[in-house]
Amino acid sequence: MLSNQELAALFERIADLLEIKGEVIYKTLAYRRAAESLRGSAEEAALLANQNRLLEIPAVGKAIAEKIQELLDTGKLEFLVRLEQEVPPGLIELLQVPDVGPKKAALFWKQAGITSLAELESAARAGKLRSLPGLGEKSEGRILEGLDALKRRSSRRLLGNVRPVALRWLQWLRAQPGVVQAEAAGSLRRWRATIGDLDLVAASENSSAVMAAFTGHADVQRVLGQGENKSSVELKDGLTMQLWVQPPARFGTLLQFVSGSKDHNVRLRELAQKKGLSLSERAITAAGGAETLYAGEAEVYAALGLPWIPPELREDRGEIQAALENKLPHLLETADIHADLHTHTDWSDGSVSLQAMAEAALARGYQVLAITDHSVGLGVANGLSVDRLRAQRAEMNAVQARLGGRLRLLQGSEVEIHADGSLDFPDEVLAELDIVVASLHSSLRQPRAQVTERLVRAMRNPHVDIIGHPSGRQMPNREGADLDWEAVLAAARESGVALEINAQPARMDLDEIYARRAASLGIPLAIDTDAHEPDQMGWMEYGVSVARRAWLGPAAVLNTWPVEQLLAWLQRKR
DNA sequence: GCCGTTTTCGGCCCGACTGTTTTCAGTCG
Numbered sequence A: 001m002l003s004n005q006e007l008a009a010l011f012e013r014i015a016d017l018l019e020i021k022g023e024v025i026y027k028t029l030a031y032r033r034a035a036e037s038l039r040g041s042a043e044e045a046a047l048l049a050n051q052n053r054l055l056e057i058p059a060v061g062k063a064i065a066e067k068i069q070e071l072l073d074t075g076k077l078e079f080l081v082r083l084e085q086e087v088p089p090g091l092i093e094l095l096q097v098p099d100v101g102p103k104k105a106a107l108f109w110k111q112a113g114i115t116s117l118a119e120l121e122s123a124a125r126a127g128k129l130r131s132l133p134g135l136g137e138k139s140e141g142r143i144l145e146g147l148d149a150l151k152r153r154s155s156r157r158l159l160g161n162v163r164p165v166a167l168r169w170l171q172w173l174r175a176q177p178g179v180v181q182a183e184a185a186g187s188l189r190r191w192r193a194t195i196g197d198l199d200l201v202a203a204s205e206n207s208s209a210v211m212a213a214f215t216g217h218a219d220v221q222r223v224l225g226q227g228e229n230k231s232s233v234e235l236k237d238g239l240t241m242q243l244w245v246q247p248p249a250r251f252g253t254l255l256q257f258v259s260g261s262k263d264h265n266v267r268l269r270e271l272a273q274k275k276g277l278s279l280s281e282r283a284i285t286a287a288g289g290a291e292t293l294y295a296g297e298a299e300v301y302a303a304l305g306l307p308w309i310p311p312e313l314r315e316d317r318g319e320i321q322a323a324l325e326n327k328l329p330h331l332l333e334t335a336d337i338h339a340d341l342h343t344h345t346d347w348s349d350g351s352v353s354l355q356a357m358a359e360a361a362l363a364r365g366y367q368v369l370a371i372t373d374h375s376v377g378l379g380v381a382n383g384l385s386v387d388r389l390r391a392q393r394a395e396m397n398a399v400q401a402r403l404g405g406r407l408r409l410l411q412g413s414e415v416e417i418h419a420d421g422s423l424d425f426p427d428e429v430l431a432e433l434d435i436v437v438a439s440l441h442s443s444l445r446q447p448r449a450q451v452t453e454r455l456v457r458a459m460r461n462p463h464v465d466i467i468g469h470p471s472g473r474q475m476p477n478r479e480g481a482d483l484d485w486e487a488v489l490a491a492a493r494e495s496g497v498a499l500e501i502n503a504q505p506a507r508m509d510l511d512e513i514y515a516r517r518a519a520s521l522g523i524p525l526a527i528d529t530d531a532h533e534p535d536q537m538g539w540m541e542y543g544v545s546v547a548r549r550a551w552l553g554p555a556a557v558l559n560t561w562p563v564e565q566l567l568a569w570l571q572r573k574r
Numbered sequence B: 001g002c003c004g005t006t007t008t009c010g011g012c013c014c015g016a017c018t019g020t021t022t023t024c025a026g027t028c029g
Helices: A004-021 A025-037 A044-048 A062-074 A078-086 A103-111 A119-126 A135-153 A159-174 A207-215 A248-259 A262-274 A298-304 A319-324 A354-363 A386-406 A448-460 A486-493 A511-519 A533-547 A563-571
Strands: A180-184 A198-204 A220-226 A230-235 A240-246 A277-279 A285-288 A337-342 A368-374 A406-414 A434-438 A498-502 A525-529
Touching: A004 A025, A004 A078, A004 A103, A025 A062, A044 A062, A062 A533, A103 A119, A119 A135, A119 A486, A159 A180, A159 A198, A159 A533, A180 A248, A198 A207, A198 A248, A207 A220, A207 A230, A207 A240, A220 A563, A230 A525, A248 A298, A262 A319, A285 A525, A298 A448, A337 A354, A337 A406, A337 A434, A337 A525, A337 A533, A354 A368, A354 A386, A354 A533, A368 A386, A386 A406, A406 A563, A448 A486, A498 A511, A498 A533, A511 A525, A511 A533, A525 A533
Parallel strands: A198 A240, A337 A368, A368 A406, A406 A434, A498 A525
Antiparallel strands: A180 A198, A220 A230, A230 A240, A277 A285
């Protein structure tokens, strides 16, 4: 059974091959849009196909729907098989090289017989590229540098790793002479879980001085490009970074443009066009050619008849339509959170005492803290036996007595879900706890039916309150379990269990797609840091960002609820 | 290939930067 992600990858592949083949650009664009739309859809195409509803997927029309159906029915696609006979699939990897696009890939193939990265590299080293039409020595050199960069470059990086770097650069940028204003934009501003390049924007009347300081910065390894409005560098650790500069009067359109996403911007520009306007990073231009400049981003949206759209929503997942109808959601904010329901102490694999975690929660202004150390089955994490669990309750009571009414402690467990779906503690032990988070940590690679049934069985245990990091993914390397999400969500709704948005930057699990779908089904969500030390409680903002990208407001999230309501919910099945 | 109260046919975002091309094509975001 092909997942939406797998289908999307196949349509991207088709788009790449068509582009190299020289197909009209709008056809390849249609495949890419369909792929992106599948990625953003929580409803599995397989399910929609059964209900004859494939055409409901945005950007999927008759031709692509038929191809999805064929892929689901047969696991193959005749159209793609033929395409791969026409265009060598090895050419697709050439597109990863900076400065190599479909036209050059086709040129290398047709005029030099190159069909792989290895062949491209040996041709470049032998000086055979410079004689191709439209290329010279410099192009050949850039391609060699690009091949090197490709080897150094790891995949996308975690938001949690890049964000601190970005904030330091922003501080540096704001301190440069002539810089009036600066922001981090791009996927960082949209809080995507992973980041490719880092995009910074600045307002200045003296862009060349700012650009010179940027490209001359001590951390820069290599300058990839330098102009008046835009420069691009590779840092010593391999991260690539862009800086865009416009005068302060144009900062609004610049910030809007660089924040993306690309698809959001395309939609916005189409909307502008319908109004007879042309939107760019420099201005909004009327049909007659008269420019209007915008210093602020909200005014750009206003000029198009829209309320300001929070960056987290700018993924072309219906936000422009919602804005047009004045139906944008009121989004959750970190300040709405006053509980963390999944944390660890030195009773298991956390690094500090229960008392220290409680103080950290107080320092954040929380009203509720759940301590959920691991259960005995997770031996590597020093999981608690039943005896130790009961001993921990005694310590918790003592700490609670010292805290008085300032913070409500909940004794919980992050209880292992065994490979068969049974739990690591017997029911009578779970019944003693204030809160139970059940999680998968092992045997994540079980077949779909098995791992789904396992999770469903755990949810049906009447003592389970929350499913922790439901997919089990760990970015960038470990994929989540191959779950049948519709079955998981149906079981969650039926059993009254909440699903976690785990805020660890490497997890961010549920992701925004399934969090949005879960909330639309009325399933409560819990945003938890899974902190193993006090500082990690600061990860809450990453969890909140997932919720915002999922269009969630405070009401959808357990840890914003008034304490009495939360406690009542925890008692719901007892 | 998709899509539509300005269209079921004829559109489909816009500009910066680079290299090679003497006026522009390719790539990128």
